[in-house]
Structures are given as C-alpha cells and as structure tokens.
Amino acid sequence: MSAVEALDPHIAYCGLDCSGCDIYRGTKLEDGQLLQNYADKVFSQFKIEIDPSTLNCHGCRDVRPKSGFCARCEVRACAIDRGLENCATCEDYGCDKLQSVHTAMISVGKAVDGVATASLNLQAIRQEKGLE
Ligand code: SF4
Ligand code: SF4
16 A cells, blocks of 8 residues: 555545645655645646645644645635535535636546536545535
8 A cells, every 4th residue: 555545534624535635645655756746737737837836735624734725725724614515505605716726626626527626525424414
C-alpha cells in the first residue's frame, strides 16, 4: 500500500475528499514533492506561479488557514456559519456558491462523467441520510 492510500478520507464542507489533494497530502505526509506537484499543476493550467513552501493545509474541516483555491472559499465560511458538518444537510443545498465551487472542480478534472466528485460525495451523504 502506498503512503497516499494510507491517508483517511477527510470530507470537506463542499464534499471534496481532501485526502486526494496534493496540498493536504503533501502537508500530512511532509512530502515537498507533492506540494511542488500542486504548484506545477496550477502553473500549467493557469500560468500562476506559487512558491510550494507557502502551501500548507490540514484539511477543510481543520481550523488552520487554507492554501490555494480553498483560501478564498465562500462555501467553507458559509457552512461554518450555519454550524453544518457539510453542505449535504443544508436547507439551501445546491445553492449558487456550492454550484460555483463544483463547477470550478469540474474545470480542473475533479469530476466523473462531468459531475464533480465533491458533488457525488454530497449526494451519497444525502442518500444515506434519506434526504434524496
Ligand atoms: S473548496 Fe471550500 S469547502 Fe471545498 S475543500 Fe476547499 S475550502 Fe473546503
Ligand atoms: S448555503 Fe450553500 S454553501 Fe452555504 S452551507 Fe448551504 S449549501 Fe453550503
């Protein structure tokens, strides 16, 4: 089993599993190459330069500051304000903020058959809870 597979899932407010993110994995595993991989991906896709030494994340549901896209996320702040474990149980599930984050994830390939994996994770939670 690889070190990556050894990480437990960490389901974010938006439904993303942080254990698949190079920033989270790089921080948890203290692996600078994973942080460099993230910086390289961002440069390749968006031509934005990031110093990998500034990347640090202990997961969406951890209180410590986030890096990259997640540092500016409105979904996280909203779910925290509402006291929710994640967006799956929100009375406004599927709101514009959530859809916007999921759309951004689709654009960077975090999707299956055109649906953000984060969205699929929230749908599964809703089904488990009998909300769909
Ligand atoms: S996009 Fe927002 S809610 Fe999703 S993992 Fe990042 S900070 Fe958390
Ligand atoms: S309003 Fe939208 S972003 Fe906020 S907690 Fe509900 S579903 Fe998530």
